[in-house]
Each structure stands twice: as C-alpha cells, then as structure tokens.
Amino acid sequence: MSDGIYLDNNATTQVDPEIVEAMLPYFTEQFGNPSSMHQFGNKVGHAIKKARSQVQALLGAQYDSEILFTSCGTESDSTAILSALKAYPKRTEIITTTVEHPAVLELCKHLEKEGYTIHFLEVDAKGRLDLDAYQGLLSSKVAVVSVMWANNETGTLFPVEEMAAMAREAGVLFHTDAVQAVGKVPIDLKNSKIDMLSLSGHKLHAPKGIGVLYLKRGTRYRPLLRGGHQERGRRAGTENAASIVGLGMACELAMEHMAYENSEVKALRDRLQEGILEAVPNCFVTGDPDNRLPNTLNIAFEFIEGEAILMLLNKDGIAASSGSACTSGSLEPSHVMRAMDIPFTAAHGTIRFSLSRYNTPDEIEKVIAVVPAIMTKLRKLSPYWGEDGPVANPDAAFAPAYS
Amino acid sequence: MWDYSETVKEHFFNPRNAGEVGDANATGDVGSISCGDALRLQLKVNAETEVIEDAGFQTFGCGSAIASSSALTEIIKGKTLDEALKVSNQDIADYLEGLPPEKMHCSVMGREALQAAIADYRGEEWKDDHEEGELICKCFAIDAVMIEDTVRANDLSSVEDVTNYTKAGGGCSSCHEGIEEILTKVLAEKGIEFDPEAAPKPQVAPLDEPTPETPQVAASGLTSFQRIKKIEDVIEKVRPMLQADRGDIELVDVDGNKVMVHLVGACAGCQMAGMTLGGVQQQLMEELGEFIQLIPVQKKAVHAVAGA
Numbered sequence: 068m069s070d071g072i073y074l075d076n077n078a079t080t081q082v083d084p085e086i087v088e089a090m091l092p093y094f095t096e097q098f099g100n101p102s103s104m105h106q107f108g109n110k111v112g113h114a115i116k117k118a119r120s121q122v123q124a125l126l127g128a129q130y131d132s133e134i135l136f137t138s139c140g141t142e143s144d145s146t147a148i149l150s151a152l153k154a155y156p157k158r159t160e161i162i163t164t165t166v167e168h169p170a171v172l173e174l175c176k177h178l179e180k181e182g183y184t185i186h187f188l189e190v191d192a193k194g195r196l197d198l199d200a201y202q203g204l205l206s207s208k209v210a211v212v213s214v215m216w217a218n219n220e221t222g223t224l225f226p227v228e229e230m231a232a233m234a235r236e237a238g239v240l241f242h243t244d245a246v247q248a249v250g251k252v253p254i255d256l257k258n259s260k261i262d263m264l265s266l267s268g269h270k271l272h273a274p275k276g277i278g279v280l281y282l283k284r285g286t287r288y289r290p291l292l293r294g295g296h297q298e299r300g301r302r303a304g305t306e307n308a309a310s311i312v313g314l315g316m317a318c319e320l321a322m323e324h325m326a327y328e329n330s331e332v333k334a335l336r337d338r339l340q341e342g343i344l345e346a347v348p349n350c351f352v353t354g355d356p357d358n359r360l361p362n363t364l365n366i367a368f369e370f371i372e373g374e375a376i377l378m379l380l381n382k383d384g385i386a387a388s389s390g391s392a393c394t395s396g397s398l399e400p401s402h403v404m405r406a407m408d409i410p411f412t413a414a415h416g417t418i419r420f421s422l423s424r425y426n427t428p429d430e431i432e433k434v435i436a437v438v439p440a441i442m443t444k445l446r447k448l449s450p451y452w453g454e455d456g457p458v459a460n461p462d463a464a465f466a467p468a469y470s
Numbered sequence: 471m472w473d474y475s476e477t478v479k480e481h482f483f484n485p486r487n488a489g490e491v492g493d494a495n496a497t498g499d500v501g502s503i504s505c506g507d508a509l510r511l512q513l514k515v516n517a518e519t520e521v522i523e524d525a526g527f528q529t530f531g532c533g534s535a536i537a538s539s540s541a542l543t544e545i546i547k548g549k550t551l552d553e554a555l556k557v558s559n560q561d562i563a564d565y566l567e568g569l570p571p572e573k574m575h576c577s578v579m580g581r582e583a584l585q586a587a588i589a590d591y592r593g594e595e596w597k598d599d600h601e602e603g604e605l606i607c608k609c610f611a612i613d614a615v616m617i618e619d620t621v622r623a624n625d626l627s628s629v630e631d632v633t634n635y636t637k638a639g640g641g642c643s644s645c646h647e648g649i650e651e652i653l654t655k656v657l658a659e660k661g662i663e664f665d666p667e668a669a670p671k672p673q674v675a676p677l678d679e680p681t682p683e684t685p686q687v688a689a690s691g692l693t694s695f696q697r698i699k700k701i702e703d704v705i706e707k708v709r710p711m712l713q714a715d716r717g718d719i720e721l722v723d724v725d726g727n728k729v730m731v732h733l734v735g736a737c738a739g740c741q742m743a744g745m746t747l748g749g750v751q752q753q754l755m756e757e758l759g760e761f762i763q764l765i766p767v768q769k770k771a772v773h774a775v776a777g778a
Binding site for chain 2: 372378392393399411412448450468
C-alpha cells in the first residue's frame with residue numbers, strides 16, 4: 068500500500084501485482100472462449116486447467132475435477148446448500164450456526180420461511196460450538212450441515228474436520244464456508260470428510276468476482292446455473308478466464324506464504340493485540356484467542372461506538388472495520404457479538420483488525436501509537452465515561468429514555 | 471463509508487460543547503443502547519430570562535450522532551427555551567448540510583434530547599413511545615413500523631397499495647420483496663394468505679382544489695379544537711410542497727394520537743425525503759409536543775372506522 072495502513076484484509080485484499088501481471092494477457096491476446104475450437108480459445112483452456120490444479124493443490128483436493136469455478140463465495144454457498152436440498156428432497160432440515168456469514172445465514176433464514184427447519188447452533192462467550200448439541204441434531208432428516216471454517220469477524224476457528232466426520236457418520240452432507248480460512252490455515256481435503264467447501268478469490272489477493280466450490284467426487288449434486296457444459300455442466304456460464312488465472316496464481320502464492328502467514332503475520336497480529344491491550348483500558352479481545360486465524364484481531368472497546376472509532380482511525384490513515392450497527396445502517400450490532408453475549412456497550416465498539424503479508428512492523432507500531440488517543444477522545448464524549456475511567460455502575464448512571 | 475457532508479465530518483472531528491456542563495440545571499438522556507446511539511444533553515438555563523446560557527453533550531454513538539449533538543448545542547445556545555423548542559430535527563440536519571436517510575434518526579435524537587432536557591427543567595415528565603423499525607424504503611425513508619401500521623389501518627393487500635398510501639416502494643423498487651414480506655406477515659395475522667397478483671385498491675381521484683374539511687373529533691375530548699387547529703396548520707404548511715410534486719395531503723381524522731391523512735398522487739421518483747410521511751409526522755410531533763402517529767388512509771374507510 069502506498070499511503071495508508073490497510074488492516075481490513077478480511078473484507079477484501081489487494082490483488083498481488085504479480086497476479087495482475089499474469090492476468091493481463093487474458094484480456095487482450097488470450098481473449099478467446101475456452102470452448103472454441105480455434106487457436107484463440109485453446110491456450111485459454113490450458114490456462115484454466117493449470118489454475119484448477121493450483122487451487123487443487125492449496126485445498127489438498129484429490130482430483131482437479133472437484134474444483135468448480137464460480138463468481139464468488141456467496142454463489143458457492145448458495146449452490147452448495149440449494150444443491151443438497153434438491154438432491155435430497157425428502158430431507159427438510161439444515162444445521163448451521165448463529166455466527167455464519169450472511170451468505171449462509173440469510174439464505175437459511177429465507178429457506179426457513181419457505182418451510183425448511185433450520186437448526187442454528189449457538190456459541191458460548193468465546194464463540195465456541197457445543198459438539199454434543201450438534202451430535203444430537205444430526206439425523207436422516209438433515210439435508211446438509213453448513214458451518215464456517217473460520218469466523219470473519221473474530222477469526223475463531225470451528226472444528227469443521229471433526230464435525231464433517233460426525234456428519235458422514237450420520238449420513239449427512241457437510242459444507243463449509245472457508246472463505247476466511249483458505250490461504251491462512253493449511254487445508255487437506257483429500258483426508259477429510261468435508262463434502263463441499265466455498266472459497267472467494269478476493270480474500271487471498273486474487274480479484275473480486277471469482278470463487279470456487281469444492282465438490283468431493285461422488286457427492287450428490289444439482290447445479291444452480293444450467294445452460295452450458297462449462298465446469299462439466301455443474302456451473303454453466305462462460306469462464307471468467309482472466310480471474311480464474313489470477314485465482315490459480317493466488318493459490319500458489321498463498322501456498323508459498325503459508326508458513327510466513329502463520330509465523331510473521333501472526334507475530335504482527337500478536338504485537339498489535341499486546342500493544343493495544345497494554346495502552347487502552349476497558350477493552351478486550353472477542354472470540355477465542357487461542358484458536359483463531361493468524362491474521363485476525365477483534366477488540367471490543369467499551370463505552371464507545373465503532374463507526375466513530377473507524378472515522379478517527381481513517382483520519383490517521385488506518386483502515387479497519389467494526390461490528391457496530393451504525394456502520395451497516397441496521398438497528399442491531401453484529402450478530403456474531405450478540406451471539407457471544409457481548410453487552411451492547413461493548414458490541415457497538417468492536418473493531419476488527421485483519422492483517423496480510425503486506426503489513427510491516429512499522430505499520431503495526433504506528434497503529435499502536437495512535438489508537439489510545441482515539442479511544443480517549445471518544446470516551447471523553449461518552450456519557451458512560453468519567454474523569455479517567457467508566458462511571459460507577461454505568462448502566463444505572465446513564466439510562467436513556469428509548470427514542 | 472457513508473456519504474457525510476463536510477460539515478458533518480467537521481463537527482465530528484471537532485465537536486463543539488462536548489462534555490458535562492458544570493452548573494447545569496437541565497438534563498435530557500435519550501437514545502437506545504441496543505441501536506448504538508444515546509445522548510445526554512445538559513443545559514444551563516437562566517432562571518430569569520429562560521435563555522440557554524450554556525449547553526453540553528455526551529454521546530455514545532456514531533459520527534453523525536456526535537455531529538448532530540454538536541450542531542444541536544450550537545443552534546440552541548443563546549435561545550430561550552420556547553425558541554429552542556421550535557428547533558426541528560430538519561433544522562439540525564440542515565445545519566449539517568444534510569444526513570444520509572439511515573442517519574436522520576440521529577437528528578431526531580438531538581431534537582428529543584432537547585425536549586427531554588426542557589421537560590426536566592420545567593419539572594415535567596417527558597415520555598417518548600415512538601417506535602423505530604427497520605428502514606425498508608430508502609428512497610422515501612419509510613420504516614417497517616410505518617408500513618405495518620398503514621397496512622393494518624387500511625386493510626392493504628398489495629405492494630401497489632403500500633406505495634399509494636406511504637410512497638414506500640415508489641422509487642427504485644428494490645424494497646418490494648421487503649414490503650411483500652410485511653404484507654405476508656400482517657395478512658397472516660388475519661388468516662389471509664398474501665397473493666402477489668391481487669389487484670390494488672382503487673385509488674381515490676386526486677383532489678381538484680384544496681378543501682380543508684372540518685374533521686370529526688373522535689376520542690380526544692375537550693381541548694381538541696386547538697390541537698386539531700395546530701394539526702391542520704402543519705398539514706397546510708406542507709401541502710404546497712407536495713402540490714409542487716403534483717401530489718397532495720388532506721387531514722381526514724384525528725383519533726387520540728393517531729392522525730389520519732389522505733395522500734394523493736404518487737410523487738414516484740421524488741427524492742424529497744424531508745417531505746415523506748415520516749417528515750410530516752415529525753413536524754406534527756414537534757408542533758404539538760407529543761407523540762403523533764401519522765396514518766395514511768382512504769377517506770371512506772376511515773370514516774367508517776371512526777364512526778364504528
């Protein structure tokens with residue numbers, strides 16, 4: 068990044084310049100349709116084949132035909148869940164969690180209105196699932212389990228491999244939204260019982276508009292988009308060749324940087340956490356700090372509101388995101404924070420810092436240097452804050468009339 | 471990121487009158503912590519002249535909530551309490567050179583904090599039962615509560631009906647699914663299944679000329695004459711703006727805190743958010759100093775209800 072400090076990589080990432088370079092020929096000289104017989108299409112077909120094997124390698128998939136290119140993570144999620152419902156029409160239940168990304172959560176809520184029974188697994192205060200409760204829900208009525216690999220807000224990892232094995236045992240399909248996990252934690256699908264997995268290119272330095280659905284060989288499947296033989300008839304539509312090439316390369320680079328991500332990036336994240344917790348009173352890490360993505364840090368700053376924090380961070384050139392209601396224009400703070408029972412006065416002040424391999428120690432030190440003053444400034448404005456700490460018994464000291 | 475005006479940003483980055491007022495003699499605490507916006511307004515009022523000599527705020531909230539609080543204190547300092555009570559939420563928004571539709575409630579909160587603080591000074595009790603729902607139509611700033619109440623009051627059954635009565639859905643049309651969901655829910659309460667192909671209610675022909683009829687007083691009793699006069703005044707005040715859009719609004723009835731009006735003309739595509747039902751409702755509340763629920767109705771339907 069030339070100017071500014073970008074700590075919002077769970078939202079989207081910068082396309083690696085090397086990847087842009089690799090994509091460019093597919094807009095110009097290699098513009099052909101890979102389905103065509105002539106020379107203009109032929110090379111494109113080969114490039115897509117190579118990209119497919121690069122994705123296969125990062126996911127540890129057994130066959131390259133298990134990789135279906137889609138337009139985004141959301142399409143992959145919808146395809147997987149709707150496919151399971153169509154392939155098993157007598158099964159009318161779905162198991163998911165209360166903390167999924169809206170791509171899964173909103174779809175499930177919509178399906179609930181259409182008459183399906185959705186079991187939303189709850190989480191504890193650290194965002195962890197109760198596997199006994201999960202076991203109790205698995206039955207021959209369940210069409211599919213959809214559980215995210217890593218939470219986008221807190222980075223908390225779910226035991227999806229174990230949960231997939233439990234689903235397999237019960238004869239139930241298992242899908243995971245691994246959009247945040249792919250490229251950040253090692254994945255070995257050939258040795259797992261995961262039937263379907265979604266990933267999104269723009270979360271790992273590939274462009275926006277490209278995603279993948281992993282479909283384990285033999286999994287019963289019904290396409291969402293019909294009307295072409297692309298992706299072996301499982302996802303019709305002319306291939307987004309340039310982006311597929313970009314995603315393939317991004318997967319290869321992610322593979323190369325996996326160790327770096329889990330050592331250097333993780334160390335930067337830990338330094339950021341330590342620096343902020345040390346300098347700012349009344350804040351805490353949300354989620355499960357011992358079991359989370361190496362790049363993600365989510366801190367709740369009590370008694371102040373997230374959008375205001377983000378605006379001040381932005382003024383200092385720092386990009387992050389928040390779980391407050393105001394950032395999205397909704398009436399409630401993040402469903403993930405509410406699911407973990409984080410009080411409103413803290414949930415609205417949650418800030419997610421998400422790093423990438425492009426961040427430097429200097430940047431992290433600069434963030435640590437400016438964050439305390441921002442919190443002090445906003446707390447001075449807060450009715451919950453006194454001279455140099457929260458007022459005694461804050462909920463009673465300030466109990467506004469609802470308006 | 472929200473499209474905040476430079477003035478909003480400037481007031482957020484450099485808020486005026488932030489903090490407690492040491493010798494305050496009036497305090498108003500309003501807002502909702504679940505929604506993430508709450509405000510304490512403190513005033514120092516001169517007991518002789520009732521002039522607001524000092525004002526300060528403490529806000530838990532987003533950029534526009536802090537900017538609205540800052541603007542409010544700037545606007546009211548030096549005013550008498552009666553003058554200050556004339557400040558509307560639109561005045562606060564205008565002072566800030568506008569707020570995004572999702573953020574207009576921040577200016578409403580400012581206005582309500584002012585009412586609460588003045589009530590505190592005068593030893594009155596301030597109560598607000600206004601309910602805010604999820605914003606459904608962003609073109610005309612109509613929320614779910616307004617749509618639900620209108621559907622119930624008028625037995626509406628189609629998206630076109632809802633647009634005719636509230637304007638919701640009359641702009642970009644992307645909220646039609648949301649409106650259908652509300653229709654499905656409300657109709658289900660009466661055991662009716664929502665039919666997307668149901669014909670809309672026939673629309674009443676536009677009024678040829680403004681003829682403010684004397685409304686029947688329903689349940690409000692003695693002091694209602696002045697009250698209704700005031701309601702009429704507000705309605706008359708906004709009519710020219712709607713008429714400019716080839717629309718109109720007519721007062722049909724008043725029943726307790728419910729004010730029934732008849733809207734004419736769709737004004738579809740009009741982006742005058744300040745002149746939506748929400749805007750008119752707000753003006754009524756400000757003029758009367760009490761909670762008012764504005765419900766658009768068909769004239770005949772309401773007379774039948776009122777007479778029943």
